[in-house]
Amino acid sequence: MNTRIIGPEDLNMAVAALARGELVAFPTETVYGLGADGLNAEACRLIFAAKGRPADNPLILHVADPVDLAFLVAEKIPPVAEKLIEHFWPGPLTVVVPAHPRIPEVVRAGLSTVAVRAPAHPVAQALIRGLGRPIAAPSANRSGRPSPTTADAVRVDMDGRIGWIIDGGPTRVGVESTVVDCTTNPPTLLRPGGVPAEALEAVIGTLSRGTQAGPARSPGMKYRHYAPDTPAIWVKSADPDQTMRLFEDFLPSWGSVAVVALEPILRHLPADPRIIARESLGTDDQSAASRLFSALRAADRRQPDRIVVVWDMMAGLGLAVTNRVEKACTDKVEP
Structure with missing residues (x-):
């Protein structure tokens, strides 16, 4: 497979590739993501194959607006999620909420919940809006490697594994999104990230801390991550x-x-x-x-x-x- 690096001016090519069920690496404010149509189960399976990602490691769905979350949630959005979204979307915060049955099982890793965020990056926003559907995207690196913060880092890991990389320059935040499980009481910090825990607790009160026991409810919980080849x-x-x-x-x-x-x-x-x-x-x-x-x-x-x-x-x-x-x-x- 030939991997092609394009600029934001060629976004229509990337949108068309996603619509065909292909994979596209794209910039967010945190790290580069490896995207697929989040409602296309076969396309999402390609993410796991390209990365060498374990099947029980759930994906994050990326949406453009808070209103898009209602389409992905079973029943009602938890009030704590609404409060967090009001303060921190778009931005580096992922909320875990009850999943609607329309979300493919491969995205949820078999769980009854789904992780969703709205990225604060113009290229990511334009890509989601262009596709008109949520984009499932983990970091655009081989599983276990340091996450990519430039298009060149994506190329090093994914050349020949995916068809498209959108070069949007270096990312701003540099670590992945914070993940909060909004289905627990109190809500649980599953992964620290681009929104500090102190900022979250100023809005919703004390957070519980997640553990690695049982199924991983969020990316970054269960497996070794971010590791260079050198010890x-x-x-x-x-x-x-x-x-x-x-x-x-x-x-x-x-x-x-x-x-x-x-x-x-x-x-x-x-x-x-x-x-x-x-x-x-x-x-x-x-x-x-x-x-x-x-x-x-x-x-x-x-x-x-x-x-x-x-x-x-x-x-x-x-x-x-x-x-x-x-x-x-x-x-x-x-x-």
Whole structure:
């Protein structure tokens, strides 16, 4: 299969491809999504084949407007979902609601619920409106790999697996949407993401925290995700001096390393030839979220013995970054 990269000016070609049951990678404000007609079961099955995605990992349906949710919900939209939608749509928030029977089982992974969001990106919005149907879309990468935040990252993972990539430039948020299950009381945070938990709780009160027990009710809960090919180690630290001491203790056993960290950490690392790359996450939680996946991919390209991610922040988007770092790494070092 030939993979063709097009610009937003050729959106009509992408809409036609989706209508034919083909796959199209497209930008959202979070990461690039791998889209199919969300009401076409056969097209949605192609997503799982292209990504190598487990069949029990549900997909998110993308809609253009809040009014579109009524078509996808069984009975009534939960009031908590309505309140969240009012405050955070369009944007990086996914709500889990009771699913209407018209939604293909493959999208729901056999569950009675469905995950839905309205992306805040002009290309994504135009694509959904052009198709006139919800678009099912996980991240446009091979399953388990770091999510793509550029069209080129999509190409690296999906070249020859899909027909179309829309290049809309780098994504803004950089981590996937926050997912909230609105069918539980209290509502449950299933996946931290582009809307901080603090912002959600300011609107609806305390959130319960999801676990990995039982069927996955949301993407990002059950399987290893976001991992580079090179083994990655999480150094759980936010203190430059403490990190320096940890590197002095562990670097001899790590071999060559590419370090992914905030700028203050990178500036305090030892001048050691075994540190062959230093990939910056910027200076705060927002820049870290937007740069994490591209930094992991850049570190991977240097082919070190280990990638070392230095990170310890739980506030704001820091919780989402922590979630991705924890799933990407196979080992952890703490003070």
